[in-house]
Amino acid sequence: FGFWNWVGGRYSVDSAVGLPLVPTLGPANFADFLAGFHALDRHFVTAEPAQNVPLLMGLLNVWYVNFFKATSHAILPYAQYLHRFAAYLQQLTMESNGKGVRLDGSPVTTETGEVFWGEPGTNGQHAFYQLIHQGTQLIPADFIAVANPAHPLTDGGVDVHELFLANYFAQTKALAFGKTAEEVRAEGTPEAIVSARVFKGNRPTTSIIAPALTPSVVGQLIALYEHITFVQGSIWGVDSFDQWGVELGKQLALQIAPAVAGDAAALEAQDPSTQNLVGYYLRHRS
Template identity: 55%
Template sequence: MHSSLANHLPTWKELEKLKDAGFDLKAAFKNDPNRFETYSRKFTSRDKDVSLLFDFSKNFVDDNIFGKLVNLAREAKVEEKRDAMFAGEHINNTEDRAVLHIALRDRKREFKLNEPGVEDVIPELEHMHRFTDAVRSGEWKGYTGKKIRTIVNVGIGGSDLGPVMVYEALKYYSQRDLDMQFVSNIDGTHMVEALHNADPETTLFIIASKTFTTIETITNATTARDWFLGKAKDKSHIAKHFVALSTNEKAVTEFGIDKEQMFKFWDWVGGRYSLWSAIGLSIMLAIGYENFTAMLDGAHEMDVHFRTAKIEENIPMLLGLVGIWYNDFHNAQTHAILPYDQYMCKFADYFQQGDMESNGKSVAKDGSQVEYQTGPIIWGQAGTNGQHAFYQLIHQGTKLIPCDFIAPIETLNPVGDHHDILLSNFFAQPEALAFGKTEEEVRAELGNNVSNVALVKSKVFKGNRPTNSILIQRITPKSLGSLIAMYEHKIATQGFVWNINSFDQMGVELGKVLARKIQPLLQSNDPKKVEEDGHDSSTTGLIKYYLANRKQ
């Protein structure tokens, strides 16, 4: 009987043997002076306005291993699964949905998709265009006739992480007289702090919830409405200060939002892929329609590359395969994303959700239990801050942590020697991780202190730590779009190999269900009801302790 599990593929066993043989990066570079040329790839958009270099030469890869990884992808039918996604097949089999975030950035309809809703993508984009132009220009005014000055995006998950990340990444291109705030946490502190300097007369709220029932978002939206009406009084004024990103017209209008200011998206748009849709309204308000569509176009260019390039040249696929090599064969539990640009300070946070919610699965698409590691733990921070925080562990710790180093060749803010200093660290860190420092080199440096054995040993860097290096020309809306799409497709590639559904997120549900059960207990303030509710002794004890010690 045919198995759907990746570790039953013939090449999987061959890769296990190759792993056992070990790999020495220092020897690999010494033996192959052309290693960089062999194991690097370039992406250029068709208009030549986006360029990206992907260097994976500092990885445990030689011709044999590279060939086996490519064979693994072919045996796992990665290309066929990719084509099924681009054809609009319902590859999200648990929810019986197509996976068509690619349609949101296909402005010229190159992919010829026929899924219901695709024909509405451009009209909805134009709806966003008209509204954002009106707000940015001052034509759209609040209930007292004043121009909007503060925009508060209220959402959670993909409705927050995507807009926040892109806003930070493209802040250079933003309209600076608009104060952008993002509220996600149900903790009231988040909303209170966001509104601290806001004026109800000049504040616009974006309520991002597909169903308009997400408890965190609707609770925050209700608090925002109460704050607004505390000054505005008249509920009819809500229409000038609240818009919705949703599909639930009834709930939206009952809230007080004009149905004309409801921006829609579709069930084939997953939350972690939704920044390209109406969920990106806050992004468009900040950077404008032209920059927003440039971002869409950059993502589309990477979509075309992912769809058409053969595996050996396909950058997202290669990123994914190299990641699998460490995750499944070298026992690497985590993967670090390290952008050397302050504008990209939220990039790792965004792909923490993008990767871990997509591939944090233990069930294959046929319902069988997987027998191998799936999604890694994703983390990271903007360089060089991370160097003074956690690089110690990456360099000299006991865990293997593959890293992606990302940097722009050109800075948007040329100030003195800052960029050269930043980029010198970008080049130095992967080199140090790969090649380390020998005990002989340490002894030569220490001179008279060489008798301190502990000092000598602590200064040795074993090296042989794998990294990818990714260079883009500069951070623009279009290059950022390409970079985001590259990582989206890397994640999809890994899911295709592992034969899991990367496009549902059932793991987020159980905790929500239990929270809804616990909330009435907290509101009742009755310890006896807690005892009767059937929770385990730990949860019961914690709730009772909370009730006994809180101050009403």
């Protein structure tokens, strides 16, 4: 199965490259997956700007990066099957917009790109949410949830998914509205630690919630972030479809490989730092 040479790997899952998913998901589910892409594509092309979700989210991301100096963006899914979604978006977004020159070859004059990162649900709450809530950096965050879990789970008669979603709603509320010193004092908190328990709020979040995590919804989510990435790249004037930073590393790896294999001349041709690193490896290789 062929596909166009202008389809980059990070944009290719809904091309012929994605056909290996068919034996795993089944033809009907794969068709639903593609339908999700198509629905979001049509929305991006036809929706008015004020209702165009990828356009609005892309504009917000540019706003956060260029006017509020945000350097990273958190992806926080409250759906376990999306536990690798942030990692997927890392390549899509950072490989696309991590550029220092415009399409015409001139250097950019603004910041471009953000570090995308994240973990699912309560894993993140007990790891890095502290930085998002009370740190000095502005970190926009996208919260993703579904109304119906893939596998309902109860514990002692309690619907675990409902508790999970209570955390989803609570986090976005806390980030939006925070907690004032007066509210902290009203809880009887000693004055010496009041300031440590104040939350400024006004931390930007976007909440995405779907009825269930169907193949169509996954397709829509991927397409959503593809178009967000395109919007940002278009405003910055960069080429969101090349990745020369990746290519340089590949080229240098081919040059260094003979040195790693013990070729003295190839090692001598390297810069001093690389010589020392490869030399250490050669001396300690078993």
